Amino acid sequence: xxxxxxxxxxTDENRQASQEPDSPSLHIITKPVETEEISFxxxxxxxxxxxxxxxxxxAYYWCRVCKQKTPVTDAKSCDCGVTMCNVCWxxxxxxxxxxxxxxxx
Amino acid sequence: MIIAEQKPFEEIAKMTANFDKVLxxxxxxxxxxxxAGGEKEVGVLAASLRMLRKQGDRPLITLEETVTRQCEWExxxxxxxxxEEAECIISxxxxxxxxxxxxxxxxxxxxxxxxxxSAGGSVKHGIWEERCGLCGECILYKTGGVCPVAxxxxxxxxxxxxxxxxxxxxxxxxxxxxxxxxxRMAALGRMDWLMEIEPEKDWSKARDGGPRKLIREDVMIxx
Amino acid sequence: MSENKSRLQTLFxxxxxxxTGEIGPPKSANGEGIRKHAEHLKGYCDATNxxxxxxxxxxxxxxxxxxxxxxxxxxxxxxxxxxxxxxxAIQSDLLxxxxxxxxxxxxxxxDHQSFGNHPTAANVFDVDSIQLIRMVKRMxxxxxxxxxxxxKKDEPRFFIGAVxxxxxxxxxxxxxxxEKKINAGAQFFQTQIIFDLERxxxxxxxxxxxxxxERAYIMAGVMPxxxxxxxxxxxxxxxxxxxxxxxVTRLKNAExxxxxxxxxxxxxxxxxxxxxxxxxxxxxxxxxxxxxxxIAEKAGLLPRPQAAGIARVAG
Numbered sequence: 001x002x003x004x005x006x007x008x009x010x011t012d013e014n015r016q017a018s019q020e021p022d023s024p025s026l027h028i029i030t031k032p033v034e035t036e037e038i039s040f041x042x043x044x045x046x047x048x049x050x051x052x053x054x055x056x057x058x059a060y061y062w063c064r065v066c067k068q069k070t071p072v073t074d075a076k077s078c079d080c081g082v083t084m085c086n087v088c089w090x091x092x093x094x095x096x097x098x099x100x101x102x103x104x105x
Numbered sequence: 106m107i108i109a110e111q112k113p114f115e116e117i118a119k120m121t122a123n124f125d126k127v128l129x130x131x132x133x134x135x136x137x138x139x140x141a142g143g144e145k146e147v148g149v150l151a152a153s154l155r156m157l158r159k160q161g162d163r164p165l166i167t168l169e170e171t172v173t174r175q176c177e178w179e180x181x182x183x184x185x186x187x188x189e190e191a192e193c194i195i196s197x198x199x200x201x202x203x204x205x206x207x208x209x210x211x212x213x214x215x216x217x218x219x220x221x222x223s224a225g226g227s228v229k230h231g232i233w234e235e236r237c238g239l240c241g242e243c244i245l246y247k248t249g250g251v252c253p254v255a256x257x258x259x260x261x262x263x264x265x266x267x268x269x270x271x272x273x274x275x276x277x278x279x280x281x282x283x284x285x286x287x288x289r290m291a292a293l294g295r296m297d298w299l300m301e302i303e304p305e306k307d308w309s310k311a312r313d314g315g316p317r318k319l320i321r322e323d324v325m326i327x328x
Numbered sequence: 329m330s331e332n333k334s335r336l337q338t339l340f341x342x343x344x345x346x347x348t349g350e351i352g353p354p355k356s357a358n359g360e361g362i363r364k365h366a367e368h369l370k371g372y373c374d375a376t377n378x379x380x381x382x383x384x385x386x387x388x389x390x391x392x393x394x395x396x397x398x399x400x401x402x403x404x405x406x407x408x409x410x411x412x413x414x415x416x417a418i419q420s421d422l423l424x425x426x427x428x429x430x431x432x433x434x435x436x437x438x439d440h441q442s443f444g445n446h447p448t449a450a451n452v453f454d455v456d457s458i459q460l461i462r463m464v465k466r467m468x469x470x471x472x473x474x475x476x477x478x479x480k481k482d483e484p485r486f487f488i489g490a491v492x493x494x495x496x497x498x499x500x501x502x503x504x505x506x507e508k509k510i511n512a513g514a515q516f517f518q519t520q521i522i523f524d525l526e527r528x529x530x531x532x533x534x535x536x537x538x539x540x541x542e543r544a545y546i547m548a549g550v551m552p553x554x555x556x557x558x559x560x561x562x563x564x565x566x567x568x569x570x571x572x573x574x575x576v577t578r579l580k581n582a583e584x585x586x587x588x589x590x591x592x593x594x595x596x597x598x599x600x601x602x603x604x605x606x607x608x609x610x611x612x613x614x615x616x617x618x619x620x621x622x623i624a625e626k627a628g629l630l631p632r633p634q635a636a637g638i639a640r641v642a643g
Contacts, residue, residue, distance in 0.1 A: 024537060026296035028287060028500055059448045064565050069447075077445055079355055080615040081383040097561035099615020100554065258440050259411075261456035263508060265501065266437045267493035267520060267568050275567050276440045287501050300504065302512055305415065305459050305474060 063088055076103050106135035106226060107199040108233045109142065109219040117150070118157055120216045121195065125163065127154075128191035129218075130184065130206065131171030132198035139233055141219050142197030144171040150197065150218065175202030181209040188213060224255075234279075241310030241317065247298065249289035254306075256282035262303040334431035335403045336375040337487040338635040340516065340545045345601060346608030347629050348405065348518070348547060349373035349620050351397070353388035359396040362388070365617050366400035372624040373611070374632055375403040375432060377518070381412065384444025391425045398429055405489060406430050409438025414454035415463065415474045422464065426484035434489035434518065435460040457490065458505075458512045464488050465513025490514035492546075494531035495524065495570050503534040516545040518610040523553075524570040525599055532603050541605030548600045549610045552593040552619050556580040590623055597627040 061075035062068075063085040070085040077083040080099040084092070094104035111117075121127055129147045137143030151167040158165035168191055172180040175198040188194060193214040196203040199221040207215040223235035238255035244262070245252055254260050258268075258276035264283030268275035272284045290296050308314070339346050349369045354361050362378075369376055378393040394404035406425050408418060422433070437457040441449045455463065455474075463474045464486050471483045490509045494502055506517065522528045528548065535541055553559045553571075556579035563571035575592060582588030597609050609629075613620050624630055 028291040062442055097558055259453045263456050263458035267496045269497050270567050276442055305455050
């Protein structure tokens with residue numbers, strides 16, 4: 001039933017697509033691109049931490065700037081979504097580079 | 106093949122701290138090829154554990170053996186005597202091997218020495234990459250022999266998503282597999298296939314459907 | 329029979345140049361800020377996106393946020409990603425959203441969770457954005473759930489949106505994928521933030537070449553960039569976005585960077601409006617929502633048109 005429905009839908013779409021008068025055919029133009037070697041830190045492991053509620057696993061944040069996994073305790077995430085390790089935050093004077101919130105606290 | 110990696114030595118040492126005589130059991134299949142749990146690795150791990158324990162006041166006796174395959178009962182039968190001698194078995198196979206050992210020797214404590222990573226292969230000396238997502242229903246004929254289930258970070262079937270940059274995935278340092286699929290399909294002159302909307306996948310054939318069991322009555326032997 | 333269309337869809341069909349805004353729900357259980365933003369945007373934007381845990385950071389849910397927008401008299405566009413829900417949860421949430429009076433939705437695959445505040449979480453990605461679009465379309469047109477079972481009555485009839493990123497790679501594939509989204513049922517598009525107008529124009533050429541602008545409404549994404557500092561940050565650290573050097577320099581040399589930022593954004597909107605096939609702008613004023621009215625005004629987008637047959641002034 002479902003498969004039939006999907007197949008029907010597919011044929012409808014094919015028909016729809018073929019009705020498009022002069023859609024040029026698909027092709028990929030290859031362009032030379034300069035790629036930058038990016039390294040990703042994979043070392044930081046989730047941290048086990050004892051809280052009032054017992055053992056929990058706190059994670060790491062991924063610093064958007066240095067692309068390193070950083071323990072949550074050494075990183076901050078702004079309300080607007082910018083997430084960096086404290087070292088990188090220092091480079092931005094603990095002011096959010098997107099929304100200018102104070103991140104020093 | 107199954108790709109596995111040895112656990113950090115400290116972790117293995119901690120797991121074995123309460124035992125005085127252990128059997129280190131290697132496996133001659135996949136984990137030998139990916140240099141994680143073959144005969145050589147068994148020797149190195151055994152020596153390291155002995156050396157560590159020698160520093161304390163509780164020396165460790167190690168027994169070493171490597172079987173053809175840990176994932177088959179008949180090969181495990183061969184080490185029955187050896188297993189009896191040891192207090193625990195450190196299995197240096199993938200998760201399948203560890204469990205076959207535990208089932209075969211129910212009265213022995215079994216310790217996994219490896220982390221099982223993926224189903225894939227070696228692309229270069231020292232580099233192993235995932236290739237198969239074990240989804241239970243192969244779609245490689247639609248994607249030019251390149252698997253988006255295993256190799257797209259979001260396992261999307263109608264890719265690429267907006268995170269494809271210069272042929273790389275934004276999530277990790279791997280190729281954007283949809284970039285590869287398009288290039289391959291273009292080279293094969295099958296670009297139009299990619300305009301077909303790939304329908305929702307039947308994930309019940311993957312792990313989502315519960316543990317999988319394959320039954321083939323044609324090859325069963327009645328007892 | 330007049331269908332119960334959303335204000336957004338009605339405006340597109342009237343041929344208006346549509347303006348939408350965006351509200352990122354808070355990382356708290358308080359909807360006050362959303363209502364304030366919605367009220368603030370009223371009369372300046374025709375509808376407002378509510379993001380769905382964007383960049384994979386836990387936030388107040390997009391549908392709940394949409395409710396706050398409705399209460400404030402605005403018109404929500406609910407964003408729905410495939411990262412956190414399987415097809416059961418997605419359809420359930422859509423029934424819920426529609427029952428609350430939300431009529432527009434935007435289908436996205438969703439950012440990977442490794443970028444967010446729960447990078448060790450499991451992801452779902454049961455369906456992808458194209459399958460999601462088709463699912464919503466089938467609910468509307470064929471009155472069936474994804475499994476094929478009939479929706480006996482009161483099916484959700486969303487105006488279906490999707491996203492397109494002219495700045496990701498491979499370039500041509502972006503247009504093909506957009507076409508695929510249209511084939512799946514997408515009715516309108518919002519693009520990634522555009523700074524590189526040249527690349528956007530080239531992309532629109534490809535779009536027109538394939539006739540896609542006649543099959544869906546395309547909204548160009550713009551963002552007022554508050555300062556040279558913000559521009560520099562985005563240039564370096566935000567992937568999938570091209571920030572031209574001239575823009576950074578222009579902001580840096582400006583006496584009043586904020587005024588210059590508004591000026592740049594206004595120029596972009598005016599330019600974009602002239603491009604054939606663009607039906608509106610989506611203003612993403614991340615962290616600077618209060619500037620939207622003045623941009624709308626300076627770009628000559630005011631007063632916002634009324635949608636025929638829909639009395640409510642939306643925002």
